[in-house]
Amino acid sequence: MKDFSFNLELIQLLSGGGFHSGEQLGEHFGVSRAAIARHIKSIQELGIDIYSVKGKGYRLEQPLDLMNQQLLRDQLCTPIEVIPVIDSTNQHMLNQKELPSGSVCVAEYQTQGRGRRGREWVSPFGTNIYYSMYWRLEAGLPAAMGISLVIGLALVDALEQLGVQGLKLKWPNDVYHNNKKLAGILVELSGQAGDAANLVIGIGLNVSMPEQVQGINQPWTSLKEISDKKHQRNDIVVVMTNALQSAISLYEQEGLQPFLAQWNQYDNFIDQPIKLIMGHKEVVGVCKGINQQGALLLDTGNEIEAFIGGEISVRSAS
Numbered sequence: 001m002k003d004f005s006f007n008l009e010l011i012q013l014l015s016g017g018g019f020h021s022g023e024q025l026g027e028h029f030g031v032s033r034a035a036i037a038r039h040i041k042s043i044q045e046l047g048i049d050i051y052s053v054k055g056k057g058y059r060l061e062q063p064l065d066l067m068n069q070q071l072l073r074d075q076l077c078t079p080i081e082v083i084p085v086i087d088s089t090n091q092h093m094l095n096q097k098e099l100p101s102g103s104v105c106v107a108e109y110q111t112q113g114r115g116r117r118g119r120e121w122v123s124p125f126g127t128n129i130y131y132s133m134y135w136r137l138e139a140g141l142p143a144a145m146g147i148s149l150v151i152g153l154a155l156v157d158a159l160e161q162l163g164v165q166g167l168k169l170k171w172p173n174d175v176y177h178n179n180k181k182l183a184g185i186l187v188e189l190s191g192q193a194g195d196a197a198n199l200v201i202g203i204g205l206n207v208s209m210p211e212q213v214q215g216i217n218q219p220w221t222s223l224k225e226i227s228d229k230k231h232q233r234n235d236i237v238v239v240m241t242n243a244l245q246s247a248i249s250l251y252e253q254e255g256l257q258p259f260l261a262q263w264n265q266y267d268n269f270i271d272q273p274i275k276l277i278m279g280h281k282e283v284v285g286v287c288k289g290i291n292q293q294g295a296l297l298l299d300t301g302n303e304i305e306a307f308i309g310g311e312i313s314v315r316s317a318s
Contacts, residue, residue, distance in 0.1 A: 004085045007043055010036075011126070014050065015064045021057035046085070046109050046125040047210065064126040065208075065233050067106055075238045078102040078245070085125075087112040089132035090188055090202040099134045102245055106131050106237055113204065128222070129205040129233055131240065135248055137197040141189065144197045145308065146256045146294030147248070148173045148187045151201055153262055154247035155183060158240045164227050168268035171287075171296045171314055175205075176268045179316075180221040182206055201244070207233055256292050264289040273317035274298070276307055283307070284317050 006029070013028070014020060022033035029036070040058055044050055049061035069082035079100055086092055086107040093105055107130045110123035123130055137144055152169045159167060159175075168176040175183035186202040206222035223231050250258060264270055269287040276283045276298065288297035288304055295308035 007039055008084045010039055011043060011048065011060075011064065012066060014058060014060045015066065017059075017063060019053065019056040019059045024057065048125050049210075066126055067108060067237070068234050071234055072106075072237060076104075076241055078104060078241060080104040080106070080237075080241070082106055082108075084108045086110055086130075088202075089113075089130050090186060090200050093132045093134050093200045094188060094190075096134070101134065101136045102241075103134045104131065104237075104241055105133075123204070124210055127208045127210060129203065129207055129236060129240075131203045131205070131237065133201045133203075133241070133244055135199045135201060137189075137199055137252065139197075139252065140195060141191050141193065141197045143252075143255075144187070144189050144199060146259075146290075147199060147201070147251065148185050149256065149263060149290065149294050150247050150251045150259055151185050151187065151203070151244065153259055153266070154243040155185070155203060155205070155240065156266055157247070158236070158243035159223075161239050161243070162231055162236065163229050164223065164231075166226065167266065169263065169266045170268045171290065172294070172312075177221050177226050179268070180219040182221055182223070182226070203240070205236070205240075207231060207236065256290075256294055260290065260292065269314065269316065275315050275317045277313040277315060278309075278311060287314075 010025070022036045025036045026033045040050055051059045051061060067082045069080070072080050072082065083092065083105060084107065088110055089105045089107050091112070093099070109125040110130050113123040113130060149172055152173060152175060155175055156167045156169065166177055170176050173185040174181055183203060183205040188200045188202070189197050191197040206220060208224045209220065209222040267287065267289055270289055272287055273284065274287045283298065283300065285298040285300040288299050291297055291306055293308065295306035296314070298305050298307060
C-alpha cells in the first residue's frame with residue numbers, strides 16, 4: 001500500500017466542517033493548490049463526497065467519524081492497529097507471522113474486502129467497520145466448527161449493549177435486522193491436525209453506509225437506519241472486542257452448549273420454511289435451529305437432517 005498519511009491528514013482537516021480553500025490548504029500543507037486538487041481527487045476515488053464550490057473551496061458532504069488508534073489502545077487490553085487503507089483486514093492478519101491471541105486490526109477502507117464464498121465486501125471509506133481479530137484456538141481445527149455462530153451471538157450482544165434492538169442471526173454468519181443484512185462474518189483458519197488452530201475472524205458491520213453504494217446484490221441496512229442513537233465507531237469497536245473475547249473464551253471452555261438456546265432465540269428463520277443451496281442442489285424444509293456441533297437442523301418432512309459446511313447458502317422458501 002502506498003503512503004496514505006497526507007490524504008488522511010487532509011480528510012481529518014476537512015472533517016472539522018466548513019469550507020477550506022485550495023489556497024488555505026496549500027499553505028497549511030506547504031504544497032501548491034494544484035497538488036491539493038490532485039489529493040482531493042484521490043480522496044474522492046475512495047467514495048468520499050467532497051463539495052467543490054468556486055470562491056469557497058472544499059467541504060465534506062458530511063462529517064466523518066474516523067478511527068482513533070490511541071483512543072482504542074487506551075480503552076482496550078489487547079493489541080489493536082488502525083490502518084486507513086488496506087487490501088483486506090483478514091488478509092493483513094493472515095500475513096502476520098506471530099500475533100498474541102485477541103489482536104485486532106481495523107481499517108477505514110478496504111480495496112479487496114471479501115465476504116463468504118469469495119464475494120466482494122463493499123467497503124466505502126470511513127462509514128462502516130472493517131474488523132479482524134486473530135485467535136489461537138488451542139483445541140484445534142475440529143473445535144473451530146461452531147466459532148462463526150459464537151461470533152454472531154457476541155456481535156449481537158455488543159450491539160444490544162449499545163442500545164440496538166430487533167437483531168436476528170442467519171446461519172452461519174450474518175446479522176440481520178428486519179430481513180436486511182446488517183453485518184457479515186468471515187472466519188478463516190489454518191493449522192495442522194493435532195495442533196492449535198489459527199483463526200482470523202473478520203467482521204464487516206454497516207454503520208452509516210451511503211445510500212447510493214454500488215455492488216451489493218441483497219437487501220441491506222445500517223445502524224443509522226435502525227437506531228435513533230448516533231453510534232461512534234470507536235465505541236463500537238471497543239464493545240465488540242470485549243464481547244468477542246468473552247464469548248470465545250467461554251466457547252473454549254464449554255463449547256457450543258451455553259450458546260444453543262441463545263442462538264435459537266435470535267435465529268431469523270427458526271420454525272420457518274427455508275431452502276439450502278449447495279451448488280446446483282437445493283433442499284427445502286423447516287428450520288429447527290442448530291445442534292451442538294453448530295450444524296443447521298432442517299425438518300424435510302421425513303426426518304430432521306443436520307447440514308454443515310462452508311458452501312451452503314440459506315434462503316427463505318417463501
